[in-house]
Amino acid sequence: MDHTQAHAYLLNKPFSSVGQPFGPDVDVFKVKDKMFATLSPGRYSEGETRHWWLNLKCDPNEAQALRDIFEAVIPGYHMNKRLWNTVILDGSVPRGEIERMIDNSFLLVVQKMTKKQREAVLLHL
Template identity: 90%
Template sequence: MDHTQAHTYLLSKPFSSVGQPFGEGVDVFKVKDKMFATLSPGKYNEGETRHWWLNLKCDPDEAQALRDIFDSVIPGYHMNKRLWNTVILDGTVPRGEIERMIDNSFLLVVAKMTKKQREAVQVYL
């Protein structure tokens, strides 16, 4: 999955929106004003390919398991390292797995909403 495909998938979630509150180059995806993902060009060293980085909320146990399985899943860059993972979009993580991680991040955020907000979103799931 590349950054364009990730962007499209993130915005396909019900009530999702994108903005750049941290400045140009860092897309922040929200569901009903609650952040569930960020997408930005990642760090790189001169001479290396620059990959996009996708930050996703994650269950703490699952977060560590994903880091153990995939070299391109690291603790959340500029995020709570226990609750967020960064997925480096370098092609090594299967698209279906990235979509599953996005879905989980979205659902974790929806689960913390008020009952009224949660029900409004769940109608579309």
């Protein structure tokens, strides 16, 4: 999955929106004003390919398991490292797995909403 595909998948979630409160290089994706993902060009050294980085909320136990399985999944860059992972979009993580991680991040945020907000979102899944 590349950054264009990730962007489209993130925005396809019900009630999702994108903004750039941290500057023009960081897209912040929210569901009903609650952040569930960020997408930005990642750090790189000269001579390396610059890959996009996708920050996703994650259950703490699953977060560590994903880091153990995939080299391209690291503790959340500029985020709470216990609750967020960064997925480096270098092609090494299967698209279906990235979509599953996005879905889980979205649902973790939705589950923390009020009952009324949660039901409005879940109705569209």
